[in-house]
Ligand SMILES: O=C(O)CCC(=O)C(=O)O
């Protein structure tokens with residue numbers, strides 16, 4: 079979904095400088111935030127208050143898998159995708175067959191936090207550079223007339239590959255969630271899952287974004303990640319450090335998402351929005367750093383092709399042809 083804000087925006091990726099690293103580790107609040115980080119919030123949408131009673135829908139994997147509860151939980155999943163494009167999924171269980179393995183997740187959280195604690199020069203050994211700005215370590219640099227030239231208050235590692243066990247667990251979860259989405263949409267499971275997974279069960283493409291949002295004493299001045307929609311199909315977000323900060327746009331407001339212990343945040347990306355003829359929302363979201371604590375997340379997205387994070391805009395061929403014909407792609411999947 080091209081939104082007004084994201085359409086006018088160009089994003090590239092930069093190395094983290096010593097000066098930025100010093101700012102990110104500052105413990106006092108006396109320092110000025112450099113202009114390069116100060117965002118124009120003139121057209122700021124309203125941010126919903128902490129006291130407002132709203133919560134993202136929570137979908138429970140155990141209920142989806144329970145024959146007696148599956149239909150109602152599938153309907154809940156469907157309405158979350160239509161109304162929000164975002165939901166929590168309770169899927170972390172210890173060593174049972176259907177959830178995401180707790181031990182694997184714990185390991186991923188630990189190693190992620192450990193990476194960001196490394197000295198800058200060590201992290202910069204894999205810095206963005208050369209031709210490949212979709213794989214590596216650094217941060218987003220937002221260009222374009224509507225944004226100015228502004229850096230995100232964050233550091234991240236972006237990878238187009240599958241880095242290990244944890245992402246396989248997430249991939250498995252993605253395949254199962256897509257299966258229930260197909261049931262909700264009344265389309266063939268094979269076709270919807272098959273848009274992202276090969277017959278042998280491997281995901282066709284995957285992007286991983288590992289994000290560290292250092293605390294910022296003046297959080298209202300900066301952004302950890304600029305408003306955007308996710309390009310790929312489905313993104314699963316794991317909190318390695320569960321400091322809040324993610325905000326989802328609904329209408330003219332930003333709604334803060336509170337991390338839910340033991341749950342993952344899932345959101346619909348642009349490709350799934352298109353594949354469902356716009357039935358499922360690809361919602362705009364952003365991150366505002368916390369004043370006191372850092373936030374660390376791992377975002378794993380399934381794509382329909384190989385390629386980098388935010389990479390080539392090539393739909394799978396069938397869908398592209400359907401779009402070019404003005405056909406409703408979803409109709410071709412209907413049972
Ligand atoms: O870190 C977060 O909460 C959001 C990350 C995100 O939006 C992304 O990787 O696309």
Ligand SMILES: [Fe+2]
Pocket residue numbers: 306307308363
């Ligand atoms: Fe995102």
